[in-house]
Amino acid sequence: MRDERQATLREGLRILVRAMRDEPVILGIAVAGSAVYGFATVAAAEVIGRVTDRVVVPAFRDGETTTGALALAALAIMVTSLVKAAGIVVRRYFAGLGQYRLNARYRRAVSRQYLRLPLSWHHQHSTGKLLSNANADVEASFWPIAPLPFALGVVVMLVFALVSMFLADPWLALVGALLFPAILLLNFVYQRRLSPLATRAQALRAELSGVAHESFDGATVVKALGREAAETLRFGKVAGQLRDANAAVGRVRGAFDPMLDALPNLGVLAVLIIGSVRVADGSLPAGTLVQVAYLLTITAFPIRAIGFVLGELPRATVGWRRVQAVLDATGALPHGTARLTASGDGAAHLGLDDVGYSYVEGTPVLDGVHLDVEPGRTVAVVGSTGSGKSTLASLLVRLVDPVSGAVLLDGTDLRQLEPGQVAGAVSLVFQQPFIFEDSVRDNVTLGLPAPDDDVWAALRLAQGDRFVHELDGELDARIGERGATLSGGQRQRLALARALVRKPRLLVLDDATSAVDPEVERRILAGLRDAALPSTVVVVAYRRATIALADEVVYVEDGRVSARGTHTELLTTSPGYRDLITAYERDAAERAMARTDQENRS
Amino acid sequence: MSPAASPGSRLGDVRSGSAWATFRRGLALSPEITQGLTATLLLALVATAGRVVVPITVQQTIDGGLNATGGADLGYIRWMVGLAAAGVVVTVVAAYLMNRRIFRASEAGLATLRTKAFRHVHDLSVLTQDTERRGSLVSRVTSDVDTISQFVQWGGLIMLVSIGQLIIATVVMAVYSWQLTLLVWVCFLPLFLALRTFQRMLSAAYMVVRERVGGMLGAISESVVGAQAVRAYAVEGRTQQRIDDAVEAHRVSASRAQRLAATAFSTGEVVAGLANAAIVVVGVLLGVAGDITLGRMLAFLFLVTLFVAPVQVGTEVLSEAQNAIAGWRRVLGILDTPADVADPGENGVRLPRGPIDVRFECVSYAYPNGPTVLHEVDVAIARHTRVAVVGETGSGKTTFAKLLTRLMDPVRGRVLVDGADLRDVRFASLRERVVMVPQEGFLFDDTLAANLRYGKPEATDEELLLAVTELGLGEWLDSLPYGLETPVGQRGESLSAGERQLVALARAYLADPDLLVLDEATSAVDPATEVRLARALEGISRGRTSVTIAHRLSTAEAADEVFVFDRGRLVESGPHAELVEKGGVYAALHAAWISQSR
Ligand SMILES: Nc1ncnc2c1ncn2[C@@H]1O[C@H](COP(=O)(O)OP(=O)(O)OP(=O)(O)O)[C@@H](O)[C@H]1O
Ligand SMILES: Nc1ncnc2c1ncn2[C@@H]1O[C@H](COP(=O)(O)OP(=O)(O)OP(=O)(O)O)[C@@H](O)[C@H]1O
Numbered sequence A: 001m002r003d004e005r006q007a008t009l010r011e012g013l014r015i016l017v018r019a020m021r022d023e024p025v026i027l028g029i030a031v032a033g034s035a036v037y038g039f040a041t042v043a044a045a046e047v048i049g050r051v052t053d054r055v056v057v058p059a060f061r062d063g064e065t066t067t068g069a070l071a072l073a074a075l076a077i078m079v080t081s082l083v084k085a086a087g088i089v090v091r092r093y094f095a096g097l098g099q100y101r102l103n104a105r106y107r108r109a110v111s112r113q114y115l116r117l118p119l120s121w122h123h124q125h126s127t128g129k130l131l132s133n134a135n136a137d138v139e140a141s142f143w144p145i146a147p148l149p150f151a152l153g154v155v156v157m158l159v160f161a162l163v164s165m166f167l168a169d170p171w172l173a174l175v176g177a178l179l180f181p182a183i184l185l186l187n188f189v190y191q192r193r194l195s196p197l198a199t200r201a202q203a204l205r206a207e208l209s210g211v212a213h214e215s216f217d218g219a220t221v222v223k224a225l226g227r228e229a230a231e232t233l234r235f236g237k238v239a240g241q242l243r244d245a246n247a248a249v250g251r252v253r254g255a256f257d258p259m260l261d262a263l264p265n266l267g268v269l270a271v272l273i274i275g276s277v278r279v280a281d282g283s284l285p286a287g288t289l290v291q292v293a294y295l296l297t298i299t300a301f302p303i304r305a306i307g308f309v310l311g312e313l314p315r316a317t318v319g320w321r322r323v324q325a326v327l328d329a330t331g332a333l334p335h336g337t338a339r340l341t342a343s344g345d346g347a348a349h350l351g352l353d354d355v356g357y358s359y360v361e362g363t364p365v366l367d368g369v370h371l372d373v374e375p376g377r378t379v380a381v382v383g384s385t386g387s388g389k390s391t392l393a394s395l396l397v398r399l400v401d402p403v404s405g406a407v408l409l410d411g412t413d414l415r416q417l418e419p420g421q422v423a424g425a426v427s428l429v430f431q432q433p434f435i436f437e438d439s440v441r442d443n444v445t446l447g448l449p450a451p452d453d454d455v456w457a458a459l460r461l462a463q464g465d466r467f468v469h470e471l472d473g474e475l476d477a478r479i480g481e482r483g484a485t486l487s488g489g490q491r492q493r494l495a496l497a498r499a500l501v502r503k504p505r506l507l508v509l510d511d512a513t514s515a516v517d518p519e520v521e522r523r524i525l526a527g528l529r530d531a532a533l534p535s536t537v538v539v540v541a542y543r544r545a546t547i548a549l550a551d552e553v554v555y556v557e558d559g560r561v562s563a564r565g566t567h568t569e570l571l572t573t574s575p576g577y578r579d580l581i582t583a584y585e586r587d588a589a590e591r592a593m594a595r596t597d598q599e600n601r602s
Numbered sequence B: 001m002s003p004a005a006s007p008g009s010r011l012g013d014v015r016s017g018s019a020w021a022t023f024r025r026g027l028a029l030s031p032e033i034t035q036g037l038t039a040t041l042l043l044a045l046v047a048t049a050g051r052v053v054v055p056i057t058v059q060q061t062i063d064g065g066l067n068a069t070g071g072a073d074l075g076y077i078r079w080m081v082g083l084a085a086a087g088v089v090v091t092v093v094a095a096y097l098m099n100r101r102i103f104r105a106s107e108a109g110l111a112t113l114r115t116k117a118f119r120h121v122h123d124l125s126v127l128t129q130d131t132e133r134r135g136s137l138v139s140r141v142t143s144d145v146d147t148i149s150q151f152v153q154w155g156g157l158i159m160l161v162s163i164g165q166l167i168i169a170t171v172v173m174a175v176y177s178w179q180l181t182l183l184v185w186v187c188f189l190p191l192f193l194a195l196r197t198f199q200r201m202l203s204a205a206y207m208v209v210r211e212r213v214g215g216m217l218g219a220i221s222e223s224v225v226g227a228q229a230v231r232a233y234a235v236e237g238r239t240q241q242r243i244d245d246a247v248e249a250h251r252v253s254a255s256r257a258q259r260l261a262a263t264a265f266s267t268g269e270v271v272a273g274l275a276n277a278a279i280v281v282v283g284v285l286l287g288v289a290g291d292i293t294l295g296r297m298l299a300f301l302f303l304v305t306l307f308v309a310p311v312q313v314g315t316e317v318l319s320e321a322q323n324a325i326a327g328w329r330r331v332l333g334i335l336d337t338p339a340d341v342a343d344p345g346e347n348g349v350r351l352p353r354g355p356i357d358v359r360f361e362c363v364s365y366a367y368p369n370g371p372t373v374l375h376e377v378d379v380a381i382a383r384h385t386r387v388a389v390v391g392e393t394g395s396g397k398t399t400f401a402k403l404l405t406r407l408m409d410p411v412r413g414r415v416l417v418d419g420a421d422l423r424d425v426r427f428a429s430l431r432e433r434v435v436m437v438p439q440e441g442f443l444f445d446d447t448l449a450a451n452l453r454y455g456k457p458e459a460t461d462e463e464l465l466l467a468v469t470e471l472g473l474g475e476w477l478d479s480l481p482y483g484l485e486t487p488v489g490q491r492g493e494s495l496s497a498g499e500r501q502l503v504a505l506a507r508a509y510l511a512d513p514d515l516l517v518l519d520e521a522t523s524a525v526d527p528a529t530e531v532r533l534a535r536a537l538e539g540i541s542r543g544r545t546s547v548t549i550a551h552r553l554s555t556a557e558a559a560d561e562v563f564v565f566d567r568g569r570l571v572e573s574g575p576h577a578e579l580v581e582k583g584g585v586y587a588a589l590h591a592a593w594i595s596q597s598r
């Protein structure tokens, strides 16, 4: 997979450049703050050195000092530390600001893609992965932005530090000139060793979360089949791998961190050895020795900021690749500019012209489907399980585009309509309703500015008003994730109301009453008929009563329309249709016969 | 970070118990963390002691070397520095060994904790599972545990080393000069005391951030999980607006927290400057009075740097500690939530295999905080009987099925299988004998074969094919492009709704239970296939007992006995013909069905 490719330094740096380009002002301020901090750090060591030479050493030597000298020394130390602190505040605050702005910017961009990309794209990506693209991966991409200004400021600091050391004493500067590159080198080796391990741990973390998500999603099945132990084993295996991967990360971190801590200390020791020789022979004041030693001590920590950035780059690169894959994804359904001018509010005319569709290339699910539904007519689509009815329904609301042929609304190809036109005219009630985690009202209106009266009217028509009245808060009652606290039939009726409240010109019902008992279904159908909706209706159904509502029946067999006509016509002309639709009667009859047989025999 | 708790969550309370109690219980559940702790602490001691090597060497170089009585003693300095270098190396080794132990122990302990919590989620009743967002459950075994591991390996470690560092630095300082030591502490003490306040402000700010993360994830997930609905109703604009608002709210809260953190971080620097200035002033005065040597005074400047890091990161470490405790609480919250439908385990009854009979004795049920939805159901199902359960939507059929398969326990009364109270039957035995197929057949993102095998992992391909053929689905299987190897997609979404149900049914059938409970398991399947399936099941299920919930009354017509539910009561029961004659609820329902299906 592309994700798992080794992260390269160059790729990582490119993210940093992009971030700087996206937020030049804010990150610029942070870098400036950091540079001030770097400068002040070196200045602080200079001040300590000078104070040592001019105030401290003379005082200890001579046994006397002046208030003026002391006050000046104290002031100098305080001023440098205040400047340093100000640098820190500016650096950290603006770096954070920049990081969060970038996160927000790309989260918005990613979610825009989610809303723009076609369903076929969604089908190819797991929910968990898409959620982590928008959350964890965006965050990982811009994680190095927080320490970035710090690291850039450190570069400034190192330059100043070397200059300051050279001015102080070339021999001691040599220590710095060797030490700083050594620290950078060690950092670099560290990150090289760490990054594949960290990348692996990150991938395992995602995998673990995926396993947990799926397992909890299917919790009822797990329970029903008593597979808790097997699931725990599956989870435990990945958890074990993650444990080992993290421990491997720990071994590297555990080795390099102390070494990085130790290097500056060894530097100070080297300064002491070399410096003391030079102090002893009088070519160096003691204060300068203190200054350089102090400088190495206080720069030890900031230098690691470069390591913080380098260390986060591999994770950032992997995260950014995933984010970019989403941002670069193409294939949104293109829209045209046409509008549905015809008859305004009246029922729509629906046409399917030689429509073909396939999910997997080479295995068409629909093939050469022709259909022509006059405004106001009701057509029942009947077909066996897996024959392509839901696929057909999703073509009508343009969830997908046909591979061949065209779907026409009022004679216009859906692809030529401008955004919002199709959904404004057509409502589909899914076979499996999706309930938003929201109030009943919002689940029905989905933001449509409909007065409560209309919502109730739609619920009444969907036979859902009674149970909503019984909910605590009625229209304001909140429904949990995926409507878990509602019974199957209740969910379906809510979804039906959602379509009805829109008074669509074309209403598509995909087996929308399968979880509703016959009595309630009868009332729903009667209601729909009496309401005389200004709609053309396409209904996927098996039940006679539903089919009886239809002016015409379309029988789909293996992705093709194999027969069409009225119910009665089809009963005689299409054996497949007859077999399907009369299955219950035949079954009942056969059973009755068997029973009489048995009774006769005994 | 975990999404905010779901409304009506029934999991253990997040805020309960003191931090210390949480910590102790957490450690008790991950014994690996504390194994060999003494050795680790000893290593930590050595590693920490190494931090004062440099300041001491500075002091020795100046006082014992450069300012030695009788002129500079370079030999002494070489000797001291050599010793110090050895000390630094020892420190590195000790720190490495300590890190290794801490990483290994904490990872091992937390992997155990994760796995225990994961298992416990599955042991919770469906009801408890359903009150919780899936994402929130997932985060309890993933990111919440990560916050603990991050703390143990970063913040906790820093805390440990910082405290040791402060103590050792103070000891060395005290040896050098008690006056200056006092001075340094006077400078830093207010800051140490203020840390708690800073941290409280910061964690309040982070709490807001966490809540906003939850809101943001919720909003984004709508655009993913509800992709179909969003498109069909063209509510992209509304969804995007919600996402944008949530993202912006999160950004604002995170930036606010950052401002606090930056300020808190910088105060350490200011105080260090103050301390240095004070050391110089007082140190020089002491030096003039002859109370301190030059080397010792200068060593203080180095020792003060050991105070800066702990205060600088102190607030962050404390916040992290608090996050870790909160994470730990959430994980423990799972483990502390009683598995209200518990496995009696070893003490439980094992049911021998064979035909099963069931009795409901005055069973009532109410969902938590809800009205009674099942009233005093008293009914028996004899061996080999095929029962059909019918009734209006919301009348309690699914509830009945869940009680029958012990996905829930009755509030009053009991359910007996083969004379044994369901609550006393071992799960291993129960799940082998009683299997339910729910309406929405959940499939795992794998091949068809893998899904079928879920109920019987050892089944061979031949057995799978045989089962599919026995159910009369051979033709359907042949029509799939890759047969048994067809990938079914996430939640089975690459199959049609009816096909998903077929797979779920075949999966349960393969598990070969003695009591098969079907809750609208074929509601999306076409009539011809449904009849074929029903017949096939009858043919093979002669030896078993079955309970079928269906809105298509063809099932009831074919059943040995029909149970009719109405508003939570079992109002009628008996054979189809009898009930039709009786002219009650069932007769009306059946009439509606006939009028619609014929
Ligand atoms: N998890 C739950 N929490 C609270 N109430 C619930 C829950 N599940 C179901 N209910 C309520 O309990 C009652 C009975 O529901 P149940 O699911 O048993 O009905 P059903 O007969 O199976 O209906 P359907 O035919 O629609 O599936 C309903 O009023 C329903 O709203
Ligand atoms: N996302 C997908 N990827 C691949 N194949 C798919 C996908 N969705 C559906 N199919 C296949 O396309 C065929 C038609 O599916 P569709 O959902 O349209 O059937 P249907 O007539 O609605 O069936 P049902 O009556 O069961 O609802 C099925 O064989 C199914 O396996």
Ligand SMILES: [Mg+2]
Binding pocket: A389, A390, A391, A431, A510, B496, B497, B498
């Ligand atoms: Mg379908």
Ligand SMILES: [Mg+2]
Binding pocket: A487, A488, B397, B398, B399, B519
């Ligand atoms: Mg139900």
